[in-house]
């Protein structure tokens with residue numbers, strides 16, 4: 581397998597690769613074309629969704645690319661590469677799990693090489709309603725004091741957090757806060 585061929589140099593090329601492989605696999609693509617914004621080359625922008633396997637399945641794996649626009653080059657390449665992997669496709673279809681491919685959640689940022697969308701919104705940070713109180717995040721609360729020390733430089737107490745605790749906790753916090761694959 582040559583993974584490089586699944587990656588693209590432009591948003592349009594990435595989308596075309598996604599369209600091509602989904603067509604080969606007989607998957608339909610649900611297109612959501614941006615009503616107003618255009619790409620860097622004046623092209624149409626779209627968020628495209630295609631499902632591998634049984635779309636009515638109660639079990640679903642969602643793979644999203646391009647939440648942070650420009651990161652879509654990596655995410656799209658991974659999506660297209662996965663769909664070219666016959667072993668993965670067969671296993672997914674046999675598993676009963678619907679694998680939902682969301683291609684270019686932020687097509688504007690993808691095409692214009694920005695992290696944010698056409699409204700300068702970071703879709704992975706500003707998806708919630710900031711007028712409402714933030715939801716409780718107990719996992720973060722446990723590690724807040726050593727991530728954001730009350731004093732700087734950190735007090736001996738902060739620096740005294742056992743290393744194994746840090747090593748175990750930090751990835752857990754990161755995982756709970758992470759919402760995109762790219």
Ligand SMILES: [Zn+2]
Pocket residue numbers: 647648651704760761762
């Ligand atoms: Zn990201």
